Amino acid sequence: MAIRTRSRWRPQQDGQFARQLGWKKGPSGKRIQPKFRLGTDLKEAKRRECMLTDLWEHIEQRSDAGAAVWPAEALDIAKQIARDGRGTIERQEGEYCKDYAYRGIFSSAKAIGRFSCPLSRACAAE
Numbered sequence: 001m002a003i004r005t006r007s008r009w010r011p012q013q014d015g016q017f018a019r020q021l022g023w024k025k026g027p028s029g030k031r032i033q034p035k036f037r038l039g040t041d042l043k044e045a046k047r048r049e050c051m052l053t054d055l056w057e058h059i060e061q062r063s064d065a066g067a068a069v070w071p072a073e074a075l076d077i078a079k080q081i082a083r084d085g086r087g088t089i090e091r092q093e094g095e096y097c098k099d100y101a102y103r104g105i106f107s108s109a110k111a112i113g114r115f116s117c118p119l120s121r122a123c124a125a126e
Contacts, residue, residue: 009042017045022056022078024070031069036082044085051081 011017017040020033036052038045055078060068070078077087 009045011040012037015040017042019045019049019052019082021049021052022059022070023067024075031067034070034075034078036078038082039085048081048085051085051087052078055081 009017017038018035019038020035022034023031024034026032036048038048055074056068056070059070059074063069080087
């Protein structure tokens with residue numbers, strides 16, 4: 001699915017640049033577009049939008065049936081990218097280091113190579 005490109009950028013009333021990208025399932029089960037607030041700096045907002053677009057295109061390419069929707073973990077990463085320009089995958093409580101590393105390496109976000117997956121000090125002990 002084509003992504004609309006923006007030729008003019010205008011900040012919202014709160015001074016933040018925003019972008020609606022991709023689709024997620026809403027509370028009623030219908031598809032809705034999530035809104036990403038990309039910050040107040042135009043150059044940084046454009047950089048974050050580029051990262052989000054790359055991630056969304058990757059998700060669309062891997063979508064099996066019909067219209068793509070944000071997987072929960074990828075949407076969390078996308079929200080982190082919009083907020084601070086980088087995405088990380090958090091280690092879940094009780095998760096073994098190998099499982100955490102596997103999830104980080106093979107998640108949809110990691111597959112496009114723009115995201116960090118820091119290993120915690122606890123992994124070194126395992």
